[in-house]
Amino acid sequence: MNVIGNGTRDGNGTRDRNGPDRLPRPARTARRPGKGTLSERRHRERAPLRIRLRRNWGRRLRRLFYAFLTLLATLCAAAVVAYHLTSIPKPHPKTVTQSTVFLDSDGAYLGRRGPVDRQDIPLSAVPRHVQDAVIAAENRSFRTDSGISPRAIARATLATLTGGDPQGGSTITQQYVKNALLSPERSLSRKAREALIAIKLDRTRTKDEILEGYLDTVYFGRGAAGIQSAARNYFGVDAKNLTVAQGAALASILNIPSYYEKAGSDPKVTAKLENRWEWVLDAMAASGSITVKQRAAARFPAFRFYPPGETEGQRQYLIDVAAKEAADRLGITEDGLASGGYSVTTTFDLALQDSATQLVQKHPGGKGVRVHTAIVGMVPGDGAVRLLYGGSDYARQSFNDAVSGAVEAGTALEAFSEVGHADEPLSKLLKTAAPTPLNLASAYAAVAADGRYATPYTVARITREGRTVYQARTDVRQVLDEKEALMAGVRSGAGPTPVAAGSAEAKGFAVAGAGGGITRRTVWATGYDRRLTLTVALFADRAGSRKGTAVPAQLPNEPSPTDFAQRVAAGTWEAATKGGSKSAAETDAAD
Numbered sequence: 001m002n003v004i005g006n007g008t009r010d011g012n013g014t015r016d017r018n019g020p021d022r023l024p025r026p027a028r029t030a031r032r033p034g035k036g037t038l039s040e041r042r043h044r045e046r047a048p049l050r051i052r053l054r055r056n057w058g059r060r061l062r063r064l065f066y067a068f069l070t071l072l073a074t075l076c077a078a079a080v081v082a083y084h085l086t087s088i089p090k091p092h093p094k095t096v097t098q099s100t101v102f103l104d105s106d107g108a109y110l111g112r113r114g115p116v117d118r119q120d121i122p123l124s125a126v127p128r129h130v131q132d133a134v135i136a137a138e139n140r141s142f143r144t145d146s147g148i149s150p151r152a153i154a155r156a157t158l159a160t161l162t163g164g165d166p167q168g169g170s171t172i173t174q175q176y177v178k179n180a181l182l183s184p185e186r187s188l189s190r191k192a193r194e195a196l197i198a199i200k201l202d203r204t205r206t207k208d209e210i211l212e213g214y215l216d217t218v219y220f221g222r223g224a225a226g227i228q229s230a231a232r233n234y235f236g237v238d239a240k241n242l243t244v245a246q247g248a249a250l251a252s253i254l255n256i257p258s259y260y261e262k263a264g265s266d267p268k269v270t271a272k273l274e275n276r277w278e279w280v281l282d283a284m285a286a287s288g289s290i291t292v293k294q295r296a297a298a299r300f301p302a303f304r305f306y307p308p309g310e311t312e313g314q315r316q317y318l319i320d321v322a323a324k325e326a327a328d329r330l331g332i333t334e335d336g337l338a339s340g341g342y343s344v345t346t347t348f349d350l351a352l353q354d355s356a357t358q359l360v361q362k363h364p365g366g367k368g369v370r371v372h373t374a375i376v377g378m379v380p381g382d383g384a385v386r387l388l389y390g391g392s393d394y395a396r397q398s399f400n401d402a403v404s405g406a407v408e409a410g411t412a413l414e415a416f417s418e419v420g421h422a423d424e425p426l427s428k429l430l431k432t433a434a435p436t437p438l439n440l441a442s443a444y445a446a447v448a449a450d451g452r453y454a455t456p457y458t459v460a461r462i463t464r465e466g467r468t469v470y471q472a473r474t475d476v477r478q479v480l481d482e483k484e485a486l487m488a489g490v491r492s493g494a495g496p497t498p499v500a501a502g503s504a505e506a507k508g509f510a511v512a513g514a515g516g517g518i519t520r521r522t523v524w525a526t527g528y529d530r531r532l533t534l535t536v537a538l539f540a541d542r543a544g545s546r547k548g549t550a551v552p553a554q555l556p557n558e559p560s561p562t563d564f565a566q567r568v569a570a571g572t573w574e575a576a577t578k579g580g581s582k583s584a585a586e587t588d589a590a591d
Contacts, residue, residue: 088181088197088204095180095217095225098341100326101232102319104350105386105460109232111319113338117233118225120341120465123212125240126227130247131211132289137251137280139172140287142211147173147202148195173198176214220253221261222306234263234303244290245277245298252276264303274300314357315350317390317400322346322458329459329470342469345461347384352377355575356389359568369553374401374537375572376441380530382474383442383454387534387572406434407537408514408522413443415492415510419484426453426479437524437537444526445533447489451480494526509569511562513538520555525565532576536569 099114123131135142141149149171170178177197182190201210220230227250231239234253235246242250252273253260262269277300285295326344327337360373377387390400399405416422416430426446429439438456446453455475462470480488489495494510513523524537538561541550555561 088200091180091217097339099229100323100337100340100342100344101229102322102344102346104346104348104353105384106350107238107345108350109236110315110346110348110350112229113319113323113334115339116225117223117229118216119228119343120216120226121228121239122466123208123215125238125466126212126215127240127242127247129244129284129290130227130239130242130250131215132284132287133244133248133251133280134211134215134254135172136283136287136289137248137276138175138254140283142172143207145171145173145202147171147198147210149174170194171198172214173202173210176210176217177201179219180213180217218254219257220250221257221259233306235301236304243301244281244294245301248280248284248298249273249277249301249303252280262306265306270303314392314394315353316394316398317402318346318348318353318388318458320398320400321388321390321403322348325457325459326462326470330462341464343463344459345463347386347458347460347472348388349377349386349576352387352572352576353389356387356568356572357392359571360389361392367556369540369542369556370550371538371540371555372401372405373568374405374437375535375568376402376437377532377534377572377576378441378445378456379454380445380528380533381449381452381454381476383445383456383476384460384472384474385438385456385458386532386576388438388458401437401537401539403436403438405437405537405539407437407440407524407539408434411512411514412440412522412524414512415447415488415494416443418491419480419488421484423453423477423479425455437535440524440526440537441533441535444492444494444528444535446479447485447492448495448528448530448533449476449485450482451478451485452476453479492526494528509566511566513562520561521552523555523561523565525562525569527569527573532573534569534573534576536565536572538565 094116097114097116098119099112099117101112101119102110104110139145139149174194177194181197182194215227217226219225220227220233222230222233224230224233228239230250230253231237231242231246234250235242237246249263253263255276260269260273263273264270281290281295281298284290285292290298322344323334323337326342327334330337330342332340356375360375372391373389375387375389376385378385388400388402390402390405391397412435413430419430421427422430426443429435429443432439435443442453442456453476457472457474459470460472461468492510509525509527511523511525513520522537522539524535526533526535528534538555540553540555542553543549544551
C-alpha cells in the first residue's frame with residue numbers, strides 16, 4: 001500500500017527524494033583541502049612577473065626580430081623604389097649663371113660684370129695640388145666613398161629632430177647636390193632626397209666630373225662662387241696659377257667663407273685661418289699629396305685687401321667702355337654679356353692706369369669748383385687704348401671725362417689748320433667745336449703714324465670656356481699724306497724732340513687751352529712718338545642752381561692748370577716709357 005505524506009513511496013516502499021515530503025539538505029560549509037573557486041585557484045597558480053617575463057622573453061624577442069626584419073625590408077624596398085624614381089635635377093639657373101670678367105692687356109684682373117661672380121673652368125685648369133687641398137679640407141674619402149656619409153646623415157637627422165644646430169660634415173658630392181641642384185630649405189625630406197641624388201650622381205658620374213661641378217659652384221666668400229673667381233678675388237690670379245700655399249688657403253676658407261673673407265685685413269680672422277691652413281697642409285703631406293719638402297717650404301700667402309678701396313671703383317670707367325664695345329662686337333646686349341661667362345682681355349695697361357691715377361689725385365682743386373682731369377694714351381697706327389682715365393671715383397661720378405668730356409677746340413686743333421685735305425674720319429673730327437679727349441688723342445696719333453688714322457679700340461680678345469669668340473682687327477686708313485702729317489707735327493710741337501727722345505725732361509708737349517689768363521676754361525697737353533700718343537685735358541664745373549646739376553666753371557689758377565697738365569703728362573709719359581709699359585715694349589719690338 002502506498003502511503004501519501006510528506007513524501008511518496010514507490011511500489012517498493014522507497015521514498016521519492018523529489019517528493020513533497022523530502023527534507024532540504026543542509027548547505028555545505030566545509031571545503032576540501034586544496035580546493036576553491038576557479039579565480040582563486042588561478043590567482044594562487046600565477047607565477048611572479050619576473051618569472052613570467054623570463055618564460056615569454058624568447059617568444060617576444062622572436063616577434064621583435066620579425067617585426068624589425070619586416071620594417072627593414074620595407075625601408076629597403078622603399079629606398080630602392082625611391083632611388084629608381086629619383087632623377088638628377090638640372091642645376092638652378094642661379095648656379096649656372098656666370099659673370100663676365102675683364103682683364104688688362106697683361107692678364108691682370110680689372111673687374112667683372114654680372115649678377116654672380118662666377119666663371120666655369122674645366123678641372124684640367126685647376127692644379128692637382130689645389131684639388132687635393134680641397135679634398136683634404138672637406139672630404140678626405142671623396143675618391144673612394146659612395147657619395148654620402150651615413151654618420152653625417154645620422155648626425156644631421158638627429159639635429160633636425162631635436163631642434164639642434166644644423167650639422168655639417170656632408171661629402172663633396174652632397175655639398176654639390178645641395179649647392180647646385182636643390183633648394184636651400186632644411187628638412188628631413190630634402191636631406192633624404194639629397195642623399196639619394198648624391199648616390200645616383202656618384203654612380204652615374206666620374207669623381208672628376210663631380211669635383212669639377214663642385215669647384216665651379218661652391219661659395220668662397222667675397223662674393224666669389226667657384227675656384228676661378230675665388231683665385232682672382234683673393235690673390236688676383238687665375239686658378240691655374242695658384243700655388244700650393246694659395247690653394248690650401250682657399251680650401252681652408254670653405255669651412256666658414258663669410259668669416260674668412262676678411263683674411264688679410266682683419267688680424268684675428270687671418271690668425272684663425274692660418275691655423276686651419278696649417279691643418280690642411282699637414283693632411284696633404286700625410287696623404288702624400290705634397291712632399292715633405294713642399295710642406296716645409298709653404299708660407300702663408302698674402303691676400304688682396306678686402307673690402308676693395310676707391311682705386312677699385314676707378315676701374316669701373318674702363319669696364320664701362322670695354323663692356324659696351326665687347327657687346328657691340330658680339331652683337332648682344334650688355335646684360336647678355338654680363339651673364340654670359342665671357343673673359344674680355346682689354347687693351348688697357350693697369351700699371352700705367354694706376355700711375356696716372358696717383359699723379360692726378362695730387363691736384364687740390366678749388367673752392368666750390370670741381371676740376372675734371374681726363375687722360376688718354378693710345379698706340380699710333382694701331383688704335384689700342386692703353387690708358388683711359390675718366391675720373392677720380394666712379395662711385396661719385398659715373399660720367400667718363402675721357403670719352404664723353406668736351407675739350408673746347410680753341411688751339412687744340414690749330415696744328416691741323418693748314419692741312420689741305422684730310423679724309424674721314426679725321427676731316428669730321430677737325431670740324432668739331434668740342435672734341436672729346438679720346439678724339440683729340442686719335443687725331444694726334446694719326447700724325448705720329450705718318451698720316452695713318454687708327455680707330456681707337458679697347459677690346460683685344462674675348463673668350464668663352466677657353467674658346468676665342470672675338471679677336472680684334474685694327475681698322476687703319478690713310479687720312480693725311482706723309483708731308484702734311486709731318487708739317488702738322490712740326491706746327492704742334494708735340495712730337496719727339498731731337499735730343500734724348502722719349503725722356504720726360506726733353507719730351508716736347510703741346511700745351512694750350514681755351515680762354516686766356518685767369519679765364520681759362522679748358523687746358524690740354526699732348527705729346528707723342530711712334531710708341532705712344534698721350535693727351536691730358538683739364539676742365540672744371542660747379543654746382544648749378546638746380547639740385548643735381550652742374551655748370552661749366554673757370555679753372556682755378558692755383559696750382560697753374562697749364563703747369564699741372566704738363567706735369568701729369570710728363571709723369572705719365574715717364575711711367576709708360578721707362579716703367580716697363582707693355583705698350584712701349586711691344587711697339588719697340590714691332591719697329
